[in-house]
Structures are given as C-alpha cells and as structure tokens.
Amino acid sequence: MRVLLSTIGSRGEVQPVIALAVQLREAGHEAVVCAPPDFREWAGSLGVTYVGVGPELRATAMRTEGVVPTAEQRRTMIEGTVAAQFAAVRAAAEGCDVIVGGGALAIAAGSVAEERGIGYVYAAFAPLTLPSPHHAPPVFGLPGEEPADSPLDNRTLWAQDAQRWNAMWGAALDAQRGAAGLAPVGDVSRHLFTGTPWLAADPTLAPWPGSSELEVWQTGAWMLTDHRPLPAEVREFLDAGDPPVFFGFGSMHAPAGIARTAVAAARALGRRAIIARGWAGLSLDEAAPDCLLIGEVNQQALFRRVAAVVHHGGAGTTTTAAAAGAPQVVVPRMFDQFYFARRVDRLGNGRAHGGGEPTVDSLTAALGRALEPGTAEAAHALAGRIRTDGASLAARRLVAG
CATH class of the missing domain: 3.40.50.2000 (Glycogen Phosphorylase B;)
Structure with a gap:
C-alpha cells in the first residue's frame, strides 16, 4: 500500500504526519510526506520520502512578521498556495492508494484524491478545530491575546466560520477543481473535514466533546519516538x-x-x-x-x-x-x-x-x-x-x- 500524507504548517503539523509515515513504513508499506521544504532533511534522516511544497515557512514567517497584507495581496497569496499545493500533491500522489490531509490548510488533498478516485482521510490535531456545539471555532487574534467570548451560540459561530472558509478559499479551490473537471465545492470546510474526520490528539489531554454532525474517530496523538541522545x-x-x-x-x-x-x-x-x-x-x-x-x-x-x-x-x-x-x-x-x-x-x-x-x-x-x-x-x-x-x-x- 502507498499512502500520501499532505500537510501545510510548521513542525506541529509536520511531525505528526512523519510519525504516521514511520509507522506505515515499519508495517511494510510506502508513505510519502508532502509538506513545506523546511523539514526535508529531517524527514530524510528518518528514511521518510519527502516532497516539498511552497517556500520555506521559517524564512517567510520571519520576513512577514507584523506585516498585514492588503486584500489583493491576500488573494494573490491564496491563489498561489492553492496552485502550488495542487501541483505538488498531484505529483506526489502518483501510485498512491489513499491521501491523508493533516490539518485544515492541506487544501488540495481531498480534491486530488477525488480526481484520482482514491480514498481520502482528514486528520485534525486539536478537537477545537472541528465543528461541535460544545465549543466555538478557533479564531486568530492579536498575538498573546485570547479572542473575547462571543454572545452568539456555538452553532451560529460555526456557520459564520464556514462562510469565512468559503470567502477565503472557495474561489481559488474551485478554479483548480474546475481545471481538473471537478464540480465546485459549496462548503469548503465540510469538503476538507469530511463527515468522518480523524482526531490525532490524546483523549485525556484533548478529548472530543461530541457532535451530532460528525463521526469523529480519536486515534490519540501521532507521536514520533525520539531516540537521539541529548547533546x-x-x-x-x-x-x-x-x-x-x-x-x-x-x-x-x-x-x-x-x-x-x-x-x-x-x-x-x-x-x-x-x-x-x-x-x-x-x-x-x-x-x-x-x-x-x-x-x-x-x-x-x-x-x-x-x-x-x-x-x-x-x-x-x-x-x-x-x-x-x-x-x-x-x-x-x-x-x-x-x-x-x-x-x-x-x-x-x-x-x-x-x-x-x-x-x-x-x-x-x-x-x-x-x-x-x-x-x-x-x-x-x-x-x-x-x-x-x-x-x-x-x-x-x-x-x-
């Protein structure tokens, strides 16, 4: 079996999928990780096949610290990252039987799986990122400042969150899907998360609170055993x-x-x-x-x-x-x-x-x-x-x- 593990993010997103890749390899299967190039050398040291996507995050993050993009700049960045993901994930998915999208910014994973007619699994790394009436969606605020509580109920907040996903990612995602002969996505977050997501978080530390809309399987955190001695x-x-x-x-x-x-x-x-x-x-x-x-x-x-x-x-x-x-x-x-x-x-x-x-x-x-x-x-x-x-x-x- 050959599995593609796709994620976008820093070490917090990449390390779990590398842990899964190592487990698959030890069980006699093939695994390919498609993620930002920052971690290519580390993955290689573990024997994990790695395909880079996009620019190095560390350099980009340091260069753009404190910079607020204009609406046009944000649109251009979104179109660029979605196009880059589709290109990299398509190439890496060659010969694969299933694609795992790790984290919500793996925008292309589900569509490429659909295009190739293979399986797709979405994995979240924290329960808060999956829709539930028991918590509000996470939002970005000023660094270090927790966003204020909203007077709205959680279902309303998740509906608003879905609208934000559509407004931010819908056009760029549908453009790539249309070029591949796929139908437009009406609900971006639902398309990414599916109705049966996996939750790669520890059930004691970060339990799934439940939802009538999602069938969540909580696996426990995907931890990579580190055998290196301390310096x-x-x-x-x-x-x-x-x-x-x-x-x-x-x-x-x-x-x-x-x-x-x-x-x-x-x-x-x-x-x-x-x-x-x-x-x-x-x-x-x-x-x-x-x-x-x-x-x-x-x-x-x-x-x-x-x-x-x-x-x-x-x-x-x-x-x-x-x-x-x-x-x-x-x-x-x-x-x-x-x-x-x-x-x-x-x-x-x-x-x-x-x-x-x-x-x-x-x-x-x-x-x-x-x-x-x-x-x-x-x-x-x-x-x-x-x-x-x-x-x-x-x-x-x-x-x-």
Missing part, C-alpha cells in the same frame, strides 16, 4: 545542579524580551533555566552558569529531567510535556494554543499564563504555581494516562481500509 553540553548542565526550567516557543514568534523575562522569573524562584532558540532565534544577554541556550534537541528526553516546561501551547509540545510528567506553564500566542492552556490548567498538570504579554512578575507567579508539589504530583499521575500509540492505530486503520 553533551545539555547533559552536563542537567547534571550540574537541581532540575532547571525549560523555556521554548517552537516555531512561534516569541513575546518581546521573553528570554530576559524567562531568566529573571527562574532566578526569582531559585531555578536555573534552559532557553530554546526556536524559530524566533532567542538569545541571552550574556553567558551565565545558571542559564543554557540550546537548539533543537530530543524534548522527550529533556522534559523528563526538568522542573517545569514553559511553552506556547502547541499540541505537540503540550503532549510531549504531559507524557514526560513535567509540570507546564502555557503562554499561548494564537489559535488552538489557548485551548491547550485551558486544558492544562483544568487538568492540574500545570498553569495557564493569563492574557497579555508575560512580565517578570506574571511569569514568576505562574511558574511558582506550576512548581508547587501538588502540580508536580498531578503531572506525574497524568503522564501514565497519555497514549503513545496513536500513529500506530492510525496506520493499522489505513491499511485495513
């Missing part, structure tokens, strides 16, 4: 004192001055700090024995040895920290990160940082609560409930048809 400098730093606090914001634009704020908050609580550079390129003002600046490392191994993990609330980082039993402080920046912040707070395995940009005082307060013995106990207990077989279950179901 020597990281091991030496860990061995040199009490467990430090990890601070990292992954592929996100980090809050202004966050490295300085993080070090000050850790020191206020008598803790050492590990700062991950991430895509934001965080740096320290000066070298100090109680701080370590690191690049990309095995977080599964690192998080088992830290006192707490302070992060942006991406699905992958939240799940990895939960599985490691590490208390968390979630400083959400956008979209579904606010959902994961609330879940961590509710489960008691960490704390959500309040709205607004973190200050030394606010981050110290949130970190102090996360370091309390009760939070550590809750985090340790929760770790045993986090499933790690989601990608394996998904692979078996794909093969079974």
Whole structure:
C-alpha cells in the first residue's frame, strides 16, 4: 500500500504526519510526506520520502512578521498556495492508494484524491478545530491575546466560520477543481473535514466533546519516538545542579524580551533555566552558569529531567510535556494554543499564563504555581494516562481500509 500524507504548517503539523509515515513504513508499506521544504532533511534522516511544497515557512514567517497584507495581496497569496499545493500533491500522489490531509490548510488533498478516485482521510490535531456545539471555532487574534467570548451560540459561530472558509478559499479551490473537471465545492470546510474526520490528539489531554454532525474517530496523538541522545553540553548542565526550567516557543514568534523575562522569573524562584532558540532565534544577554541556550534537541528526553516546561501551547509540545510528567506553564500566542492552556490548567498538570504579554512578575507567579508539589504530583499521575500509540492505530486503520 502507498499512502500520501499532505500537510501545510510548521513542525506541529509536520511531525505528526512523519510519525504516521514511520509507522506505515515499519508495517511494510510506502508513505510519502508532502509538506513545506523546511523539514526535508529531517524527514530524510528518518528514511521518510519527502516532497516539498511552497517556500520555506521559517524564512517567510520571519520576513512577514507584523506585516498585514492588503486584500489583493491576500488573494494573490491564496491563489498561489492553492496552485502550488495542487501541483505538488498531484505529483506526489502518483501510485498512491489513499491521501491523508493533516490539518485544515492541506487544501488540495481531498480534491486530488477525488480526481484520482482514491480514498481520502482528514486528520485534525486539536478537537477545537472541528465543528461541535460544545465549543466555538478557533479564531486568530492579536498575538498573546485570547479572542473575547462571543454572545452568539456555538452553532451560529460555526456557520459564520464556514462562510469565512468559503470567502477565503472557495474561489481559488474551485478554479483548480474546475481545471481538473471537478464540480465546485459549496462548503469548503465540510469538503476538507469530511463527515468522518480523524482526531490525532490524546483523549485525556484533548478529548472530543461530541457532535451530532460528525463521526469523529480519536486515534490519540501521532507521536514520533525520539531516540537521539541529548547533546553533551545539555547533559552536563542537567547534571550540574537541581532540575532547571525549560523555556521554548517552537516555531512561534516569541513575546518581546521573553528570554530576559524567562531568566529573571527562574532566578526569582531559585531555578536555573534552559532557553530554546526556536524559530524566533532567542538569545541571552550574556553567558551565565545558571542559564543554557540550546537548539533543537530530543524534548522527550529533556522534559523528563526538568522542573517545569514553559511553552506556547502547541499540541505537540503540550503532549510531549504531559507524557514526560513535567509540570507546564502555557503562554499561548494564537489559535488552538489557548485551548491547550485551558486544558492544562483544568487538568492540574500545570498553569495557564493569563492574557497579555508575560512580565517578570506574571511569569514568576505562574511558574511558582506550576512548581508547587501538588502540580508536580498531578503531572506525574497524568503522564501514565497519555497514549503513545496513536500513529500506530492510525496506520493499522489505513491499511485495513
């Protein structure tokens, strides 16, 4: 069997589909990942066949930070990315039996599957992104600011969300479909999500609340087991004192001055700090024995040895920290990160940082609560409930048809 896994996004979207590709390969099947070119080398190191689509996201994100496109620029960008996806996904789908679209920006996946007459599966990475009367749709707001609650009921909000999908993506999608001899799509989000989506999120950390309109299968998170040893400098730093606090914001634009704020908050609580550079390129003002600046490392191994993990609330980082039993402080920046912040707070395995940009005082307060013995106990207990077989279950179901 040959499976195409298509996604658009940063590591939070790409790592899960690579995990599924690895599981398929280990089961004796072929898998191709079609995603932004940023992760081609990493996928190759894992033996995963990889087809790039579009420009490198990291360079684009850094170049366009704070830039608000005009309506014409947005239309041109949407047409460009949809056309690029159709071209790349069509080429990568050669000889495939099924296409998996990972995340809502995999616009072309379902249409290419329809064009070729093969199966299509849509997978979401957070329950909040799928329509349900039990939650409102996620919306983009100012970085770090959670969108205000709406007086409208959730069904109305999802109907409005569907209209936004149609207005943003409908014309470009239908143009590509028309060129392929396919009928126009009346409801873009329904076309992408289907009526039977999969939810690649942990059922304890991020449970599906239910819906009468969708038949959702929750697989558990698609986690990629990381076997890499920690770099020597990281091991030496860990061995040199009490467990430090990890601070990292992954592929996100980090809050202004966050490295300085993080070090000050850790020191206020008598803790050492590990700062991950991430895509934001965080740096320290000066070298100090109680701080370590690191690049990309095995977080599964690192998080088992830290006192707490302070992060942006991406699905992958939240799940990895939960599985490691590490208390968390979630400083959400956008979209579904606010959902994961609330879940961590509710489960008691960490704390959500309040709205607004973190200050030394606010981050110290949130970190102090996360370091309390009760939070550590809750985090340790929760770790045993986090499933790690989601990608394996998904692979078996794909093969079974």
